[in-house]
Amino acid sequence: MYNAFFGFTQNPFNMSPDPSFLFRSPHHEEALANLIYGVQSRKGFIVLTGEVGTGKTTMLECLRDFLNAQQIAFASLFNSRLTPAQFFELLAYDFDLRCDRASKTQVLLALNGLLIDRSNANRTTVLILDEAHNFEWDVLEEVRLLGNLENRRGKLVQIVLAGQPELDRKLEQPEYRQLKQRIALRCNLRSLTPQETVSYINARMARAGLQNQNILSPELVHEIHFRAQGIPRLINAICDNLLLTAFAMESKSATLEMLNEVAADMRLDYPGQHPFRPDPTFPDHRIRHSRLP
Ligand SMILES: Nc1ncnc2c1ncn2[C@@H]1O[C@H](COP(=O)(O)OP(=O)(O)OP(=O)(O)O)[C@@H](O)[C@H]1O
Numbered sequence: 001m002y003n004a005f006f007g008f009t010q011n012p013f014n015m016s017p018d019p020s021f022l023f024r025s026p027h028h029e030e031a032l033a034n035l036i037y038g039v040q041s042r043k044g045f046i047v048l049t050g051e052v053g054t055g056k057t058t059m060l061e062c063l064r065d066f067l068n069a070q071q072i073a074f075a076s077l078f079n080s081r082l083t084p085a086q087f088f089e090l091l092a093y094d095f096d097l098r099c100d101r102a103s104k105t106q107v108l109l110a111l112n113g114l115l116i117d118r119s120n121a122n123r124t125t126v127l128i129l130d131e132a133h134n135f136e137w138d139v140l141e142e143v144r145l146l147g148n149l150e151n152r153r154g155k156l157v158q159i160v161l162a163g164q165p166e167l168d169r170k171l172e173q174p175e176y177r178q179l180k181q182r183i184a185l186r187c188n189l190r191s192l193t194p195q196e197t198v199s200y201i202n203a204r205m206a207r208a209g210l211q212n213q214n215i216l217s218p219e220l221v222h223e224i225h226f227r228a229q230g231i232p233r234l235i236n237a238i239c240d241n242l243l244l245t246a247f248a249m250e251s252k253s254a255t256l257e258m259l260n261e262v263a264a265d266m267r268l269d270y271p272g273q274h275p276f277r278p279d280p281t282f283p284d285h286r287i288r289h290s291r292l293p
């Protein structure tokens with residue numbers, strides 16, 4: 001809506017997990033490197049955790065791009081509210097197994113055949129499970145058993161489990177100890193630091209066609225970081241609403257007043273919700289001074 005007004009060729013703060021907008025913070029970089037390394041070296045189970053909106057699904061999208069480029073076969077399930085029977089059925093669809101997909105035995109036999117053939121050809125096969133914190137114990141138990149399939153070359157299928165921190169807590173419970181013990185690699189995504197948020201916002205705007213943006217001042221970006229707590233999805237939502245507000249007011253730059261309005265509309269919750277927070281890394285406090293009583 002506001003793209004032409006600000007000079008964007010596409011929406012800079014789209015909410016979809018689009019790898020072409022990937023911002024490589026050190027954590028994202030490390031997580032992606034770990035996922036790729038874990039899969040390539042056939043580590044077995046790899047777990048990626050992170051708070052809501054920190055970029056897990058985006059990382060999985062990047063991993064899928066990598067797997068496609070390397071012609072590594074994979075299946076990925078995003079619907080975690082599944083019974084074991086539905087799990088096997090979806091697996092059969094995703095791996096395109098020619099069998100009675102409603103029969104667990106048939107699916108397992110076909111899958112086993114596929115995995116052994118691929119392993120004999122020295123090819124890697126990957127199963128990606130997003131939102132894994134929602135999987136019930138009986139489905140995770142089936143996942144664990146799949147992860148047990150191996151031959152002398154190593155694990156037949158590399159399994160990536162991604163989920164919110166509840167996944168870590170789940171894996172700490174005694175009934176999951178067998179699965180926990182099999183996890184070869186763990187990676188964690190954290191929220192962005194203030195400096196990373198600056199780079200994140202600038203990078204997204206540049207990717208959308210606007211180099212050296214001056215719609216959001218450094219002070220305002222710092223305030224956005226604070227209100228979003230460095231969570232990329234929240235940063236996107238705030239910036240998108242902010243640009244829309246500025247556009248509606250025919251202003252080429254956003255202001256703290258606009259941010260306050262957006263934050264109130266979004267019912268944003270952030271610690272303190274205090275108007276004045278000096279920050280030594282941002283020496284120019286004009287905006288905050290203007291708000292002091
Ligand atoms: N490193 C990144 N580079 C670019 N955009 C990112 C990055 N990390 C997250 N985002 C953006 O933040 C939003 C949320 O990311 P994503 O959906 O991957 O989070 P998530 O961790 O899977 O969230 P949830 O826990 O709700 O599933 C998306 O719009 C995505 O584009």
Ligand SMILES: [Mg+2]
Pocket residue numbers: 056057058130131
């Ligand atoms: Mg996700």
